[in-house]
Amino acid sequence: MSDVVKKFMFVNRKAPYGTIYALESLEVVLITAAFDQDVSLVFLDDGVYQMKKGQQTKGIEIKNFSPTYRALDGYDVEKLYVEKEAMEERGLTEDDLLVDVTVLSRAEMGALMDQQDVVLSF
Amino acid sequence: MLHIVNKSPLSNGTLDSCLRVAVSGDILLIEDAVYAATKGNSFEAKVRAAMGKCKIYVLMPDLEARGLGDRLMDGVTGVDHGGFVDLAISNKATQSWL
Numbered sequence: 604m605s606d607v608v609k610k611f612m613f614v615n616r617k618a619p620y621g622t623i624y625a626l627e628s629l630e631v632v633l634i635t636a637a638f639d640q641d642v643s644l645v646f647l648d649d650g651v652y653q654m655k656k657g658q659q660t661k662g663i664e665i666k667n668f669s670p671t672y673r674a675l676d677g678y679d680v681e682k683l684y685v686e687k688e689a690m691e692e693r694g695l696t697e698d699d700l701l702v703d704v705t706v707l708s709r710a711e712m713g714a715l716m717d718q719q720d721v722v723l724s725f
Numbered sequence: 726m727l728h729i730v731n732k733s734p735l736s737n738g739t740l741d742s743c744l745r746v747a748v749s750g751d752i753l754l755i756e757d758a759v760y761a762a763t764k765g766n767s768f769e770a771k772v773r774a775a776m777g778k779c780k781i782y783v784l785m786p787d788l789e790a791r792g793l794g795d796r797l798m799d800g801v802t803g804v805d806h807g808g809f810v811d812l813a814i815s816n817k818a819t820q821s822w823l
Contacts, residue, residue: 620791
């Protein structure tokens, strides 16, 4: 396998459950991590809802995949970034999130995006 | 009549369209539209304004799935799937804002 490590960014902009994007992103993140790449996950716009604590999906009979975000650590996926403005617009604070993340402003997100080799959007 | 909305208010104009058009009756928020009825979200004021002409309902299993079952705005009524059926029956017509 190639020893070149690329910087991969996954841009998550959709709320969970209403569409399949959030779950599909998570699947691809885990695949990428298996190839020992430098993976960052960013949560923008409605994507911040993916990180909300306390998801209880029994009533809609869909698998609750939110505990997987807590397991990312075990796959050496440790770079999670959440957009500050998106959280504020949605009445959320860092205490509402499932895992420890780095909160970045929109401008900081843009700068981080500029540093990537590969950007995948969901 | 019954208006049903299933899109997030902050990433899609569907709920805005519904609120512009609906003059009376019931509005049921399901799937990603439930975020509109959560405390502190930036669409809250528009939902509150709509309460003057319509009664607003939220499908609770969808709100709970998203981890926001304890954040329902005051003045919005939570319903379960049975309540969804009751709303469909009690209204003469339904408009789904897809």
